[in-house]
Amino acid sequence: MNSTATCSKCAFFDLHSNGIQTPKQDGLCRFNPPVSQPSAQDHGLWPVVSTNDWCGHFASGSTQTAAE
Ligand code: SF4
Numbered sequence: 001m002n003s004t005a006t007c008s009k010c011a012f013f014d015l016h017s018n019g020i021q022t023p024k025q026d027g028l029c030r031f032n033p034p035v036s037q038p039s040a041q042d043h044g045l046w047p048v049v050s051t052n053d054w055c056g057h058f059a060s061g062s063t064q065t066a067a068e
Helices: none
Strands: 026-029 048-050
Antiparallel strands (some): 026 048
16 A cells, blocks of 8 residues: 555545544544444444544545645
8 A cells, every 4th residue: 555545645534523522633534424323312423543544445635624
């Protein structure tokens, strides 16, 4: 795997995470819909990934800017 194909450079990486507090180097993977909705009142969960993680679904490009 190319070492530049990391979550931080992936189109599906969401650093801003809608107010969800994660460690600074973490973000959410938006490749799949949220999972594990324990009850109707709860929200589904997006997988938390680190900037230097990667997976086989990597897509180059970013959908966001740091100022968003
Ligand atoms: S886990 Fe895969 S699809 Fe999700 S942000 Fe990282 S490289 Fe992209």
